[in-house]
Amino acid sequence: MAIECLVLGAGQEVGKSCVVVSIGGRRIMFDCGMHMGYLDNRRYPDFSRISESGDFNAALTCIVITHFHLDHVGALPYFTEICGYNGPIYMTYPTKALAPLMLEDYRKVMVERRGEEEQFSFDHIVDCMKKVTAIDLKQVIQVDKDLSICAYYAGHVLGAAMIYAKVGDNAMVYTGDYNMTPDRHLGAAQIDRLELDLLITESTYATTIRDSKYAREREFLKAVHKCVDAGGKVLIPTFALGRAQELCLLLDDYWERMNLKVPIYFSAGLTIQANMYYKMLIGWTSQKIKEAYGTRNAFDFKHVCSFDRSLVNAPGPCILFATPGMISGGFSLEVFKQWAPSEKNLVTLPGYCVAGTVGHKLMSGKPTRIDLDKDTCIDVRCQIHQMSFSPHTDAKGIMDLLSFLSPKHVILVHGEKPKMAILKGRIESELGIPCFYPANNEAVSVPAGQTIRVDVTKSFLRNHFNRNFNLSKHEPLCFSDTIINHEEISEICSNERIAEGILLMEKNKIAKIVSENDLLHKLDAKEHTVQLAFCCPVKVKNSQQSLDFSTGGTKPLPGESNSEPNPPHQPEKLLRAVSGFVQRQIQTCHVTRGPVHPGDLMRPDSPPDGPDTAPNNLSQPSEMNASFGTPFCSLLELLSREFESKIDCCNIQKTFDHLQLKSFQARICLNDLCSYRIQQGQSDCKTETFFCCSWSLSDDILARKLLGIMREVELDISNIAFLLPEHASEHMEM
Numbered sequence: 001m002a003i004e005c006l007v008l009g010a011g012q013e014v015g016k017s018c019v020v021v022s023i024g025g026r027r028i029m030f031d032c033g034m035h036m037g038y039l040d041n042r043r044y045p046d047f048s049r050i051s052e053s054g055d056f057n058a059a060l061t062c063i064v065i066t067h068f069h070l071d072h073v074g075a076l077p078y079f080t081e082i083c084g085y086n087g088p089i090y091m092t093y094p095t096k097a098l099a100p101l102m103l104e105d106y107r108k109v110m111v112e113r114r115g116e117e118e119q120f121s122f123d124h125i126v127d128c129m130k131k132v133t134a135i136d137l138k139q140v141i142q143v144d145k146d147l148s149i150c151a152y153y154a155g156h157v158l159g160a161a162m163i164y165a166k167v168g169d170n171a172m173v174y175t176g177d178y179n180m181t182p183d184r185h186l187g188a189a190q191i192d193r194l195e196l197d198l199l200i201t202e203s204t205y206a207t208t209i210r211d212s213k214y215a216r217e218r219e220f221l222k223a224v225h226k227c228v229d230a231g232g233k234v235l236i237p238t239f240a241l242g243r244a245q246e247l248c249l250l251l252d253d254y255w256e257r258m259n260l261k262v263p264i265y266f267s268a269g270l271t272i273q274a275n276m277y278y279k280m281l282i283g284w285t286s287q288k289i290k291e292a293y294g295t296r297n298a299f300d301f302k303h304v305c306s307f308d309r310s311l312v313n314a315p316g317p318c319i320l321f322a323t324p325g326m327i328s329g330g331f332s333l334e335v336f337k338q339w340a341p342s343e344k345n346l347v348t349l350p351g352y353c354v355a356g357t358v359g360h361k362l363m364s365g366k367p368t369r370i371d372l373d374k375d376t377c378i379d380v381r382c383q384i385h386q387m388s389f390s391p392h393t394d395a396k397g398i399m400d401l402l403s404f405l406s407p408k409h410v411i412l413v414h415g416e417k418p419k420m421a422i423l424k425g426r427i428e429s430e431l432g433i434p435c436f437y438p439a440n441n442e443a444v445s446v447p448a449g450q451t452i453r454v455d456v457t458k459s460f461l462r463n464h465f466n467r468n469f470n471l472s473k474h475e476p477l478c479f480s481d482t483i484i485n486h487e488e489i490s491e492i493c494s495n496e497r498i499a500e501g502i503l504l505m506e507k508n509k510i511a512k513i514v515s516e517n518d519l520l521h522k523l524d525a526k527e528h529t530v531q532l533a534f535c536c537p538v539k540v541k542n543s544q545q546s547l548d549f550s551t552g553g554t555k556p557l558p559g560e561s562n563s564e565p566n567p568p569h570q571p572e573k574l575l576r577a578v579s580g581f582v583q584r585q586i587q588t589c590h591v592t593r594g595p596v597h598p599g600d601l602m603r604p605d606s607p608p609d610g611p612d613t614a615p616n617n618l619s620q621p622s623e624m625n626a627s628f629g630t631p632f633c634s635l636l637e638l639l640s641r642e643f644e645s646k647i648d649c650c651n652i653q654k655t656f657d658h659l660q661l662k663s664f665q666a667r668i669c670l671n672d673l674c675s676y677r678i679q680q681g682q683s684d685c686k687t688e689t690f691f692c693c694s695w696s697l698s699d700d701i702l703a704r705k706l707l708g709i710m711r712e713v714e715l716d717i718s719n720i721a722f723l724l725p726e727h728a729s730e731h732m733e734m
């Protein structure tokens, strides 16, 4: 399963937000925006990428619009009324109320004032809005039986929402534009701690950390006050909604406190109408405004009045709010042309202007003239004040949201490429989340987990609820003779509970996690451990001179009824005797049943000479080591030295008849019929000694390494002589 994200707009740029996400067999379009910097077909997303045939109803499950800004909703009437999309569209109540005002304002600017070809009519806007389903915050909308969506408060502008979408086990959030700090009229974004495969976030201020808002507001008020004091005119280009209301609140309040009389104008009836909506939708504003509502609606501005066109060249100072915000045309451009040539006047610019607009030109250095087209050139002498407060989150806000949600993947949209690259680096290095920032018309596919529901048995649950600390760091730990306080316990025990079980999948049955006991019961088996074994040949040098294990097996034990009247004095005889003894002790059946304890493998299951003749090796190893063990011990010693020189190990345990490293055990095997021996061709018994080896599965890698060494090595037995303790043979004579 994967989530595929096709970026049709706002990829490595700001403008025409539009992202199509395929999730769990559903296809959702998030936002359907317009690019304010273009007049040709680049202003709309390339919808043909969704469906070549143009059957958008079949290609999309639904559209969700995050807020009323034109770069998020501007192309919607075109897509529904011209391209013919007829499926479900969701947006919050305020967005549904305010988006048509924005669209109509834009349409008028383009068609009536700039004389452009009409892209969509007033009726188109009305018909488009009829298709929209309004949703509330945190209301779970079941789009179809599998896809559900839910809106969360995003701050930014009135009605802005982050959208959560879920299909089966796959979930994602598309943030739209958001603000992580409250402003004068809106609260901060709020979202639940959701488990997400993917988060698609805006990144307008990907590298900016903003200082206190209060200082920036004061700076703005100072600049405006200074200008009107000197008799100048202040042009504040804004969109009709959002920033206009926030700045109005700020100025209205300041005018009241400073007792100023200079008029504040709104350029069109539209904005007054918008203010009315803000009054109605008070529930979506900031806590402060909601609380003050009992005494006064903050959007009843005392000092703001509507503007008449004839006032443009009237004498005396004034403040004018005019649309559109980035001076891309319309009334704000008209007034800018009139006021820009006087240095007494002031133009404030919003924090962000899309490339291609007059606002963007003014922001990038202070030009003295702007060539609008081949006939129009504006002489720019006025003061420019750039407002750095913006309803977008800054880099800290993005990082805070990401660390709060910790999604599995992040896609950045709605930002500038070089800044996105820097933010991606931070997200990957600081948060360890894979991050992408595709360009327009590029697709990114991220893996999405699939959860399989399983049953569990009672005994599995019981085991799980037992105390099972995960002592990962401080092993070994001795509880008995140390008093450990609670903090220390929490330090050494991770608070994660470990539930170990076996996943049992049977045909046509729901998968089940069972405990070990459940499985034994199910398989009708007794508790047992599986061990691996191999009887490995090892080359022995000089074996003819001193040792011949292949013939030593039948001699009687020392101390038993003696067939040879004179006890052997030569080392060879000594070795034969020892071989005989050991052969009786060792049985190389290494698949044991029942719990395995250290030494289990040394205890023969069925001794060759009957149970009575099989003494427990464990009871007398030190004695054996002192009296008979030396020749074998020496051979094992040679092997052990070989291991130590070839691999990094220091804890090889040696007893008189075997050596052990972790669960790997090796002992000399004198049983020619050992079932763990694989005869490869004609082996040369004279130069080979067999070592029966056993190990548990968990040490398989180590065991194979050791066996590799054993097959390569050649043990030189002539070295054994001086390894023998001086009086070994004397003991044999007893």
Ligand SMILES: [Zn+2]
Binding pocket: 067, 069, 072, 156, 177
């Ligand atoms: Zn926006």
Ligand SMILES: [Zn+2]
Binding pocket: 017, 069, 071, 072, 177, 414
């Ligand atoms: Zn935006």
